Amino acid sequence: MRRLKAGIVGCGGIANAKHLPAMAKSGLYEITAFCDVIEERAKEAKDRFGSEDARVFLDYRELVQEDLDVVYVTTPNRSHADISIAAMEAGKDVMCEKPMARTYEEAQRMLEAAGRTKRVLNIAYQNRYRRDAAYLKELCRSGEMGEIYFAKAHALRRRAVPTWGVFLNEEEQGGGPLIDIGTHALDLTLWMMDNYEVASVTGAAFHKLSCQTDQGNAFGDWDPELFKVEDSAFGFIRMKNGAVIELEASWALNTLEVDEAKTSICGTKAGADMKDGLRINRIHHNVPTVEKPELFGGAVDFFSGDEKSAADVEQELFYRIVADGAKQTVEPEQAAVVTRILEAVYRSAESGETVYFD
Numbered sequence: 426m427r428r429l430k431a432g433i434v435g436c437g438g439i440a441n442a443k444h445l446p447a448m449a450k451s452g453l454y455e456i457t458a459f460c461d462v463i464e465e466r467a468k469e470a471k472d473r474f475g476s477e478d479a480r481v482f483l484d485y486r487e488l489v490q491e492d493l494d495v496v497y498v499t500t501p502n503r504s505h506a507d508i509s510i511a512a513m514e515a516g517k518d519v520m521c522e523k524p525m526a527r528t529y530e531e532a533q534r535m536l537e538a539a540g541r542t543k544r545v546l547n548i549a550y551q552n553r554y555r556r557d558a559a560y561l562k563e564l565c566r567s568g569e570m571g572e573i574y575f576a577k578a579h580a581l582r583r584r585a586v587p588t589w590g591v592f593l594n595e596e597e598q599g600g601g602p603l604i605d606i607g608t609h610a611l612d613l614t615l616w617m618m619d620n621y622e623v624a625s626v627t628g629a630a631f632h633k634l635s636c637q638t639d640q641g642n643a644f645g646d647w648d649p650e651l652f653k654v655e656d657s658a659f660g661f662i663r664m665k666n667g668a669v670i671e672l673e674a675s676w677a678l679n680t681l682e683v684d685e686a687k688t689s690i691c692g693t694k695a696g697a698d699m700k701d702g703l704r705i706n707r708i709h710h711n712v713p714t715v716e717k718p719e720l721f722g723g724a725v726d727f728f729s730g731d732e733k734s735a736a737d738v739e740q741e742l743f744y745r746i747v748a749d750g751a752k753q754t755v756e757p758e759q760a761a762v763v764t765r766i767l768e769a770v771y772r773s774a775e776s777g778e779t780v781y782f783d
């Protein structure tokens with residue numbers, strides 16, 4: 426089996442925590458090019474994960490000209506579009522971190538480039554590969570949930586503001602918790618509903634806790650001077666078929682309902698949430714029932730089987746998409762709709778008006 430030659434741009438948190446270890450574990454990739462504007466980071470990643478002849482770059486425009494099959498884009502959101510487009514134009518297939526882009530205009534440029542160059546553009550919404558999400562998707566796909574007409578996308582943290590990197594920087598990221606973690610929850614929700622036809626979006630964004638100094642933050646104190654993005658944001662999304670979605674995202678909120686990368690859906694035949702493992706609720710033989718599928722662990726207590734993490738599945742699937750033409754689970758057009766909705770929440774929050782889609 427041929428290994429794919431891979432290059433990676435942005436050797437920070439997610440590259441080292443998710444992509445590089447899973448790529449190495451899979452044995453499907455030979456990672457030969459590492460780029461970061463901070464050279465030390467690229468060198469460290471190369472030493473840990475690179476092939477013997479791997480090279481280090483400071484400029485992504487040089488990396489994309491290398492003899493590579495795939496380029497991973499794991500930089501802050503601001504450069505997702507430019508780097509992905511440059512890689513596709515250089516003939517490489519792309520794995521780009523979420524969110525696809527800061528704005529719908531950037532996402533559209535990425536889609537145009539993918540179509541023009543006929544390259545794969547895969548957005549790294551790895552939560553779709555979780556076992557609970559994949560199982561629920563099967564229930565939705567098979568019609569067992571009925572028509573889903575109400576859903577909630579949950580991305581609520583009580584105090585877990587990311588204090589590393591550029592997460593608090595509006596220009597670099599395009600926003601705060603909404604674009605950072607709201608994006609996962611909304612992606613899961615739209616995917617379960619299989620509904621990407623948006624009619625309107627109403628949103629509100631808050632900067633209420635970012636100025637506080639008594640923080641209790643999971644990732645250490647943030648600098649109130651640097652915290653320019655919202656600390657929480659909420660959206661109400663109306664779909665063209667009448668279905669509605671409530672979207673809630675925060676890094677800091679006075680709530681005990683902490684839920685991240687989760688969806689709750691209500692269909693005409695059944696409902697589901699992920700609040701205590703995956704729970705399916707329905708009426709069965711005239712009785713309200715709750716089913717909790719056993720998604721983890723084997724039947725024998727000393728052997729739990731070879732369970733794959735979402736990160737492992739992501740790398741294996743990307744390999745099959747690129748090498749064998751397998752179907753993408755995350756279609757870039759779907760990721761672009763997520764970005765369009767998030768941008769509309771911000772626009773609505775700013776103007777106080779509902780944003781209508783054509």
Ligand SMILES: NC(=O)c1ccc[n+]([C@@H]2O[C@H](COP(=O)([O-])OP(=O)(O)OC[C@H]3O[C@@H](n4cnc5c(N)ncnc54)[C@H](O)[C@@H]3O)[C@@H](O)[C@H]2O)c1
Nearest residue numbers: 435436437438439461462463499500501502522523524590
């Ligand atoms: N899928 C997930 O669950 C998940 C989780 C965390 C982060 N992310 C995404 O990953 C991306 C990066 O986040 P992170 O936490 O790794 O941030 P990070 O700051 O830890 O790492 C980003 C790296 O990119 C480098 N960089 C910035 N601009 C560059 C450029 N133009 N060329 C080359 N290198 C450049 C930085 O020096 C840094 O080392 C973001 O888009 C974020 O939304 C996704």
